[in-house]
Amino acid sequence: xxxxxxxxxxxxxxxxxxxxxxxxxxxxxxxxxxxxxxxxxxxxxxxxxxxxxxxxxxxxxxxxxxxxxxxxxxxxxxxxxxxxxxxxxxxxxxxxxxxxxxxxxxxxxxxxxxxxxxxxxxxxxxxxxxxxxxxxxxxxxxxxxxxxxxxxxxxxxxxxxxxxxxxxxxxxxxxxxxxxxxxxxxxxxxxxxxxxxxxxxxxxxxxxxxxxxxxxxxxxxxxxxxxxxxxxxxxxxxxxxxxxxxxxxxxxxxxxxxxxxxxxxxxxxxxxxxxxxxxxxxxxxxxxxxxxxxxxxxxxxxxxxxxxxxxxxxxxxxxxxxxxxxxxxxxxxxxxxxxxxxxxxxxxxxxxxxxx
Amino acid sequence: xxxxxxxxxxxxxxxxxxxxxxxxxxxxxxxxxxxxxxxxxxxxxxxxxxxxxxxxxxxxxxxxxxxxxxxxxxxxxxxxxxxxxxxxxxxxxxxxxxxxxxxxxxxxxxxxxxxxxxxxxxxxxxxxxxxxxxxxxxxxxxxxxxxxxxxxxxxxxxxxxxxxxxxxxxxxxxxxxxxxxxxxxxxxxxxxxxxxxxxxxxxxxxxxxxxxxxxxxxxxxxxxxxxxxxxxxxxxxxxxxxxxxxxxxxxxxxxxxxxxxxxxxxxxxxxxxxxxxxxxxxxxxxxxxxxxxxxxxxxxxxxxxxxxxxxxxxxxxxxxxxxxxxxxxxxxxxxxxxxxxxxxxxxxxxxxxxxx
Ligand SMILES: CC(C)[C@H](C(=O)O)[C@@H](O)C(=O)O
Ligand SMILES: CC(C)[C@H](C(=O)O)[C@@H](O)C(=O)O
Numbered sequence: 160x161x162x163x164x165x166x167x168x169x170x171x172x173x174x175x176x177x178x179x180x181x182x183x184x185x186x187x188x189x190x191x192x193x194x195x196x197x198x199x200x201x202x203x204x205x206x207x208x209x210x211x212x213x214x215x216x217x218x219x220x221x222x223x224x225x226x227x228x229x230x231x232x233x234x235x236x237x238x239x240x241x242x243x244x245x246x247x248x249x250x251x252x253x254x255x256x257x258x259x260x261x262x263x264x265x266x267x268x269x270x271x272x273x274x275x276x277x278x279x280x281x282x283x284x285x286x287x288x289x290x291x292x293x294x295x296x297x298x299x300x301x302x303x304x305x306x307x308x309x310x311x312x313x314x315x316x317x318x319x320x321x322x323x324x325x326x327x328x329x330x331x332x333x334x335x336x337x338x339x340x341x342x343x344x345x346x347x348x349x350x351x352x353x354x355x356x357x358x359x360x361x362x363x364x365x366x367x368x369x370x371x372x373x374x375x376x377x378x379x380x381x382x383x384x385x386x387x388x389x390x391x392x393x394x395x396x397x398x399x400x401x402x403x404x405x406x407x408x409x410x411x412x413x414x415x416x417x418x419x420x421x422x423x424x425x426x427x428x429x430x431x432x433x434x435x436x437x438x439x440x441x442x443x444x445x446x447x448x449x450x451x452x453x454x455x456x457x458x459x460x461x462x463x464x465x466x467x468x469x470x471x472x473x474x475x476x477x478x479x480x481x482x483x484x485x486x487x488x489x490x491x492x493x494x495x496x497x498x499x500x501x502x503x504x505x506x507x508x509x510x511x512x513x514x515x
Numbered sequence: 516x517x518x519x520x521x522x523x524x525x526x527x528x529x530x531x532x533x534x535x536x537x538x539x540x541x542x543x544x545x546x547x548x549x550x551x552x553x554x555x556x557x558x559x560x561x562x563x564x565x566x567x568x569x570x571x572x573x574x575x576x577x578x579x580x581x582x583x584x585x586x587x588x589x590x591x592x593x594x595x596x597x598x599x600x601x602x603x604x605x606x607x608x609x610x611x612x613x614x615x616x617x618x619x620x621x622x623x624x625x626x627x628x629x630x631x632x633x634x635x636x637x638x639x640x641x642x643x644x645x646x647x648x649x650x651x652x653x654x655x656x657x658x659x660x661x662x663x664x665x666x667x668x669x670x671x672x673x674x675x676x677x678x679x680x681x682x683x684x685x686x687x688x689x690x691x692x693x694x695x696x697x698x699x700x701x702x703x704x705x706x707x708x709x710x711x712x713x714x715x716x717x718x719x720x721x722x723x724x725x726x727x728x729x730x731x732x733x734x735x736x737x738x739x740x741x742x743x744x745x746x747x748x749x750x751x752x753x754x755x756x757x758x759x760x761x762x763x764x765x766x767x768x769x770x771x772x773x774x775x776x777x778x779x780x781x782x783x784x785x786x787x788x789x790x791x792x793x794x795x796x797x798x799x800x801x802x803x804x805x806x807x808x809x810x811x812x813x814x815x816x817x818x819x820x821x822x823x824x825x826x827x828x829x830x831x832x833x834x835x836x837x838x839x840x841x842x843x844x845x846x847x848x849x850x851x852x853x854x855x856x857x858x859x860x861x862x863x864x865x866x867x868x869x870x871x
Pocket of ligand 1: 253709
């Protein structure tokens with residue numbers, strides 16, 4: 160029987176309570192599909208600053224590296240806002256991405272059937288249906304380039320470097336093309352090649368990789384146009400491939416277009432099977448500890464983990480189906496509508512286990 | 516009597532026809548409000564490449580510099596797609612921004628009363644009403660930073676530099692604060708200060724400039740969050756201040772949220788009264804020369820010119836009112852709805868003159 164070692168990075172705010180529910184569901188899935196899971200916890204973000212002085216202790220990196228996969232709740236909160244930039248909870252997040260080589264961030268923007276009216280976009284455009292996968296490069300570009308301060312014409316100035324090597328673009332492009340092959344074979348690569356040299360290299364490289372995927376229909380779009388098109392007609396997209404900074408912006412825009420931020424999961428993948436899975440929403444310190452947070456995005460992150468890191472795609476499908484089923488009756492406050500039964504974080508976890 | 520010298524850069528595609536209508540309206544306004552206008556034409560973009568080999572001939576820069584203001588139609592088209600990057604129509608656009616020092620790009624995202632159903636966003640969110648002004652820095656940042664190719668670990672790589680000096684941030688911040696003072700005294704400065712050094716300098720500098728504008732309520736927002744919030748609740752914004760690249764993305768997103776791209780104007784301002792005014796839409800080569808293009812964005816660009824460069828705000832108000840009035844009855848094909856009278860580009864210009 161397969162036995163997986165999972166590192167839990169519960170993090171801050173609602174992090175611990177949503178991760179606890181996701182663990183509950185993973186345990187149910189393990190029992191049902193006949194595999195084992197053992198957990199280890201480690202510190203990341205604000206809780207790590209409080210306990211050790213830094214947002215990403217070495218021990219956390221070591222534990223994550225020694226595991227089959229990592230489940231993250233959420234990090235950050237006003238408590239740590241006065242920390243210097245390089246010692247804030249977010250720095251821990253960037254640090255763990257770099258340390259584990261998590262170069263591929265997969266962000267599905269989907270609308271779940273029962274939540275089809277959640278999108279801010281008009282029904283005649285969205286038609287209750289959206290399934291876009293954004294593939295964001297996560298360990299390169301301006302996030303990890305050199306930066307600093309200097310004097311320019313006697314004035315203080317600050318600079319950052321957007322940089323990509325061919326190899327970095329190639330490997331993220333392959334992830335996107337592979338995904339497109341499993342989906343609708345349509346890939347939109349987003350860049351700003353009319354201005355940026357790094358985008359011109361990006362575009363050339365994506366075109367070259369495309370030769371290995373003759374079945375995939377590839378098109379290139381400028382980032383400004385993509386930001387428009389996501390609002391105008393988001394259903395034109397299947398897989399979107401883009402850089403770290405453009406992916407940061409476009410994936411958040413696309414999430415909001417799907418409507419229920421509390422429902423969206425994400426995967427950050429490395430060259431090996433090791434991945435980090437987390438909800439896209441934040442740590443919501445204002446509602447922490449009240450048992451009202453929505454654990455579904457974290458539960459759906461577990462489904463992604465089963466699919467992409469643990470090769471248990473049947474269990475992944477089952478969890479996603481269970482979530483869809485539960486949504487027909489039960490809702491946490493953030494997605495509550497009249498006619499449904501309002502439940503807390505705990506009970507939502509129980510209901511998903513039941514439906515499994 | 517004031518007499519203004521205007522350089523017309525008609526450009527490509529529908530550029531000439533929409534500029535002709537805007538000139539017609541400007542002439543009417545001149546007569547009505549008692550000022551004179553003389554025009555000179557110059558080449559920019561594809562038409563300049565065809566005639567001179569380059570997208571921005573020196574003569575064009577000289578003519579623009581010698582005038583009180585510049586009106587631009589649109590540049591670009593598939594015909595010039597095979598030009599090398601630095602000789603494409605867009606390069607002419609970036610070139611003229613740099614040559615005239617047009618550091619402040621003002622992009623209003625507004626919904627005109629009679630077009631209130633045009634937004635892709637649900638009515639309960641947008642309520643037929645939107646009036647956001649995006650102030651984008653236009654001659655700095657990654658658009659004008661150093662860039663190039665190099666080898667990194669034996670691999671080809673490409674890089675671009677995002678750079679801002681305190682002076683560059685200060686002057687664009689002042690434009691935004693001044694505008695906020697004339698509007699609802701609310702300013703959102705958008706950056707990525709949790710990652711970028713240039714954003715940290717940006718934020719510090721904006722905070723310092725804010726001390727001179729105690730009445731303006733300032734808040735800071737990360738660019739990813741702003742991309743979300745524009746979809747979730749665009750009416751929370753009054754003036755948005757941001758960098759060149761973030762402004763490129765967010766202003767296009769905001770335009771689409773307003774709905775009718777064919778209606779939106781923009782102003783690019785320098786330290787002096789000289790400004791460049793243009794519709795935000797493109798050159799639409801597919802409909803060029805058919806007398807069906809919508810000239811209203813260009814006509815509204817003339818209104819912005821009258822307000823920001825020529826100190827004729829009464830004439831500006833009158834043109835905007837005339838456009839609103841005309842929309843109650845007449846529509847070009849792009850904004851046509853049942854119950855209205857369909858008109859071509861020419862006739863739309865005539866109707867606005869009449870309403871003036
Ligand atoms: C917290 C921040 C540094 C991070 C990013 O920009 O990558 C976040 O916005 C994300 O998208 O995961
Ligand atoms: C054509 C392009 C270079 C330009 C830009 O990115 O600035 C355009 O998108 C704009 O916003 O005016």
